[in-house]
Amino acid sequence: MSETQKYDHQSIEKKWQEQWEKQKLYATKDDSSKKKFYCLIEFPYPSADGLHVGHPRSYTALDIVARKKRMEGNNVLFPMGFDAFGLPAENYAIKVKKNPADITKKNVERFRLQLKSLGLSFDWSREVVTTDPEYYKWTQWIFLQLYKAGLLYQKEMPINWCPSCKIGLANEEVVAGKCERCGTETGKKNLKQWIFKITQYAQRLIDDLDTVDYLKKIKTQQINWIGKSDGAKVQFRLKDLKYRINVFTTRPDTLFGATYMVLSPEHELVEKLLSEIGNSKEVEKYVKASQNKSDLERTDLAKKKTGVELKGIKAINPASGKEMPVWVADYVLISYGTGAIMAVPAHDERDYEFAKKFNLPIQEVISGGDIKKEFYTGEGKIINSGQFDGLNSKEGIKRITTWIEKEGYGKAEVNYKLRDWIFSRQHYWGEPIPLIHCENCKEREKKTVLIIHGTGNYGRNLWYGWLADELEKLGHEVVAPDMPDPMEPNLDTWLSFLEQYKDKLNENSVIIGHSLGGVAAMQFISKLKKKIGKLILVAPTCRDIDWKAYAKKHPNDPTEYQHKFNQPDIPYDQIHNNTEKIVYFHSDNDHYIPESVPKHYKKVLKADFRMLKGRSHFTILNGGAFTFPEIFEEIVEGSQMPVGIVPVPEKDLPVELPKVKNYEPTDTGESPLAGIKDWVNVKCPKCKGDAKRETDTMPNWAGSSWYFMRYCDPHNAKEFASKKALKYWMPVDLYNGGMEHTTLHLLYSRFWYKALYDLKMVPQPEPYQKRISHGMVLAEDGKKMSKSLGNVVNPDDVIKEYGADTMRMYEMFMGPFAEAIPWDTKGILGVRRFLDKANLLFEKVKKSAEFDRNLVHKTIKKVTEDINEFHFNTAVSALMIMINEMNNQKEVGQEAFEKFLLLLSPFAPHLAEELWKKLGHKESIHLSPWPHFDSNLAKDEEIEFVIQINGKLKDKSMMPTDVTEEDVLQYIERNEKIKKLISDKQVINKIFVPGKLLNIVVK
RNA sequence: GGGCGAGUGGCGGAAUUGGUAUACGCGAUGGACUUAAAAUCCAUUGGUGUUUAUCCACCUUGUGGGUUCGAGUCCCACCUCGCCUACCA
Secondary structure, three states: OOHHHOOOHHHHHHHHHHHHHHHOOOOOOOOOOOOEEEEEEOOOOOOOOOOOOHHHHHHHHHHHHHHHHHHOOOEEEOOOEEOOOOHHHHHHHHHHOOOHHHHHHHHHHHHHHHHHOOOOOOOHHHOEEOOOHHHHHHHHHHHHHHHHOOOEEEEEEEEEEEOOOOEEEOHHHEEOOEEOOOOOEOEEEEEEEEEEOHHHHHHHHHHHHHHOEEOHHHHHHHHHHHOEEEEEEEEEEEOOOOOEEEEEEOOHHHHHHOOEEEEOOOOHHHHHHHHHOOOHHHHHHHHHHHHHOOHHHHHHOOOOOOOEEEEEEEEEOOOOOOEEEEEEOOOOOOOOOOOEEEEOHHHOHHHHHHHHHHOOOOOOOEOOOOOOOOOOOOOOEEOOOHHHOOOEHHHHHHHHHHHHHHHOOEEEEEEEOOOOEEOOEOOOOOOEOOEEEOHHHHHHHOOEEEEEOOOOOOOOOHHHHHHHHHHHHOOOEEEOOOOOOOOOOOHHHHHHHHHHHHHHOOOOOEEEEEOHHHHHHHHHHHOOOOOEEEEEEEOOOOOOOOHHHHHHHOOOOOOHHHHHOOOOOOOHHHHHHHEEEEEEEEEOOOOOOOOHHHHHHHHHOOOEEEEEOOOOOOOOHHHOOOOOHHHHHHHHOOOOOOOOEEEOOHHHOOOOOOOOOOOOOOOOOOOHHHHOHHHHEEEOOOOOOEEEEOOOEOOOHHHHOOHHHHOOOOOOOOOOOOHHHHHHHOOEOEEEEEHHHOOHHHHHHHHHHHHHHHOOOOOOOOOEOEEEEEOOEEOOOOOOOOOOOOOOOOHHHHHHHHOHHHHHHHHHHOOOOOOOEEOOHHHHHHHHHHHHHHHHHHHHEEOOOOOOHHHHHHHHHHHHHHHHOOOHHHHHHHHHHHHHHHHOOOOEEHHHHHHHHHHHOOOOHHHHHHHHHHOOOOOOHHHOOOOOOOHHHHOOOEEEEEEEEOOEEEEEEEEEOOOOHHHHHHHHHHOHHHHHHHOOOOEEEEEEEOOOEEEEEEO
16 A cells, blocks of 8 residues: 555545534534433643643543444533633742733643644533633632632631642642652641631531542542541540540440550640649650651651550549549650540550650450450450440440440530631732721620639630630630639639620620539629620529539539639629520520529529520530530520621622732742732721732632532623533533542532532532543553653654544553553554554445344444443454454445445544545535444354353354254254364363353263 | 553554454565655564474463353453552541
């Protein structure tokens, strides 16, 4: 064959691409009587390097699916866009001193051209670019809806900080202590951050996976990332101290085996206890040292455990009653559970190692191992655990948890690894967060909340701590002091202690008094010379309680002082004068406070009484809970939004990025936007006073968390997408992307979609019906393609030399779609030869020529089914077999050839269209119906029937597919070879598999 | 350490519910065409042995066992590699 026998891919491909575009062949119409099919592929980040050969692999695969679905009569949505915000463009902009917007625009144009040269059937009229203000207007709008729904808060916190990129990183972006992007070791920096309450959705993000069709490993990854564990929260008393240590454990069955406790270095108690311990200097030194350790050091030195004992501090094991030493050690992480553990060295690897190193007692409580030699984490019989001895450990978990709850030491609890999503970025190239900080509004709305705790407790313990955190998330000022001598309180001491907070209080303030603190609160308010907003009493005590009787009933509780507590008459009139409103919470099962108490207060207090069910005395004791949303609600009065932070009004969206001279992030951690005075200074939309814009921008994840919704209605100027369009197109029927996005992008976008579903803005709770993943394309050496290794293959070169059709087919043929496959430039030749053969075969086509119907229908069946299952490589090989068979004939029937072209058209759309038109068709092949197969015709009439002896192949012969056992046995009678082989042996059995084989079992 | 997945020719890889292992392609070798090369076409191509006629026998899907008439496929143990994850209490 000469050069002229190779088809001219350049002119053919250019011609059809132009014609298709002119005819708008792939434009999708919304209102259609046809069944919809939404086929989605992750949109690319338009890097300066251009398209990678990995991109076309998944694009072609989904293009094939989309084209086939279209030919099968579906209304297909197959869109494409660009995810263009983010660090690479910004870093490049800084390097070449240009505007990232200009750079991005250029990159997008290049990408679009490259994608178009592949002949993909995207509906380009629906393209979205996340950096386009018309697009990010709606990203900001959605952000505001979620903000108004109370899903965001701001908190000063140590964030992961990359000293090289000068950017805060989400936990998820730090891989093994290193910056995901640049590989530099990360440190910590304290910054105020906007944070999404994704943890609120943790359970639903797990549960709803049951309703969707994702690859198993993708579901597993999602579940693992959320990391749910069932266990119990248990409270440990400290000997002679008011403080308590809360721990989370998944092994309550080992409670009796806890021999020491460990606090993480960041735990608040470490600082509080410093004055009580003998070796405070040593402890301080240790805490400081571990703060300076990077996450990498703390995790990498996995096996070398360090720690310091808090000398003089003893915790009490509520189960065994034994005293236990308390340590601080950085193998306990502040970010998981409560930041403290009960250590059970006999049945936990880490605790065992620690106990061995520091010579701490090891107490076996589950039999089955040999704890002298090794820890034992398996199941077994419970021993050394009093009343629980003899139980199976699995049963023990349930029984001991129930006992803990009954005795008031804790409660069953679920814990998640997933942490809230840090959303702020201190960078230029991202969507501005559309919020305005207004000091006037803040002063007006901010509440000062004074929490006065009860006996034997401290300021931020239990629900006080939870409530304080929640209020601070909204920007309120919380004063939750540790009251003096809480074990033996004295009213006068308490009142004089509270004096210091007097000046902070005003008509907007709230005072919460719990238990004994309730009495203190009333006394304190009655002496104020001003009015406060609200008094919230939570199960307050009262001198009416018979403390002597109580002490008899509860001999272990240190309540001696209670009846000594000085309670002069409370001047109720004065309290009413000094408060706007009083709310009184009590519980129907408070065994601490008799019913006579609320009865008494009902008589004397003009309060709003609220009865809550089963909250005991509002503490962990006796099964109480840690969170009391009712009390929280009473303070914020329905406002879920942080105070003094005003959403930009919808009519002012988008908040566009201003042009700046300098894109570099600052060393202070502020975004470069902070330096642009004209932009930062605005009037508050609420009070019209002077205010400032938020200068943080959104992370790269924002735009990609909802782009699939915008595709449904991309030009809508009034809504992010119309209800009608969303209802028709959503959910996505097929979503494909890389494994690298199966945790974060999927989790974040599912979270946004669920939140919008709760706001009734989208039609269902899950965005993606089916999710599959593609494998990576590796370099010829089997390594990842990278510039530094110099092994990158440029798709433009391949397309220029061999054509887009060849490129597409080769990417499909190279191996299983889901697996990583190395690129092989020589392998492309085989596919190109196949297409040349197809082109040449056209000369042999005769309208009237006979053809092999079985071959045609077999191939239709194979290709159809393979595409359905994403087995593109074997579909290509079926087409190759068909072409080879047809090539062996002198003439080719036109009908057979047409069917071949139809099957070829999703893979090689240009050549298929060229030959289709050359056959005389007026309409595009891509608008033609997908061929059907006849199952009977797809079956072979004759097969190679196999004769085995003891399962080993001895003979084969062509026979009809439906050959009977008798016929085969007769055949054997006539077969000298088989007869000879079995002549001297005893035939025990004959197994006949219809249409396949006969196995003769001999001895 | 945990989770998921994979080990099949010289290479990429095929193989329905257990039923002819190595489809399809690359590469290689030989031949045709050519002054020659490229391209193309034809033939051969898992291994070993015997025989030189290419008929035959045996072996072969990481290793070792097991279940079965029959195992690449199912079960058990082990080895190797890849990906994700990691002091998650």
